[in-house]
Amino acid sequence: MGVTKIDSYSSSVIALSEVFKALGHPARLSIVQYLIDKGTCICGDIVDELPLAQASVSRHLQELKNAGIIKGQISGTSVCYCLSDAHLDAIHTLINSINLSIPKSCCDDTP
Secondary structure, eight states: OOOOOGGGSOHHHHHHHHHHHHTOSHHHHHHHHHHHHHSEEEHHHHHHHSSSOHHHHHHHHHHHHHTTSEEEEEETTEEEEEEOTTTHHHHHHHHHHHHHHOOOOGGGGOO
């Protein structure tokens, strides 16, 4: 097993990579998209939207919560989830910087 060099990277890069890792599953992206569209919801609503069992949806919600992408508040026997703004600015900044810094290259001329 190789030695990792994770300590060679800044804490902000490591944190952002964890966010993208959490977003790297179609179910989690679907959950995030649903929350964007609805604003807030209750877990049962998400289960109705995805072709997954309640336990699977709960696991994906936990992964998103651990990564700081969503937050939840207990309301009786339900949990209301919404997007967390903790990492949204960093994601937005990274995507914009990629979009703005892509130079025109020889690859643009390929058929």
